[in-house]
Amino acid sequence: MTSLLTEIDHIAIAVNDIDAAIKWYEDVLGAVVVHREDVASDGVDEALIKVADSYIQLLTPTRDDSPVAKYLAKNGEGLHHVAYRVDDCAVALEAVKASGARVIDEVPRLGSRGTIVAFVHPQTSFGTLIELVQEGG
Secondary structure (H helix, E strand, O other), X not given: OOOOEEEEEEEXXXXXXXXXXXXXXXXXXXXXXXXXXXXXOOOEEEXXXXXXXXXXXXXXXXXXXOHHHHHHHHHOOEEEEEEEEEOOHHHHHHHHHHOOOXXXXXXXXXXXXXXEEXXXXXXXXXXOOEEEEEOOO
């Protein structure tokens, strides 16, 4: 079988204070935010820090019912999910579903930066929330 994954798109880190996290990455690691977006559909404010051809994605909730708010309340700050780039999100998602894996998104949807995304449930991926990301949707 040929891999559906083309590379790592981003590693997402849930934080309570995104401005403090941005400052820490700037001051300690010299990293610079290259994209910031309020993703209203997911109830998050995101900041992307470029690392080679991938990103570190800092996430903070913008509303109490967002998945990131629930994650922070249950787990505290830290690694939220790993996102992999795919050539075609719909094809990758169908392959995941055909394997019997549990998914969060039944169909791909619009993500930040104009991407097309879908999430795989962590209960079927060894405890890791996985995001499939198609660039330039």
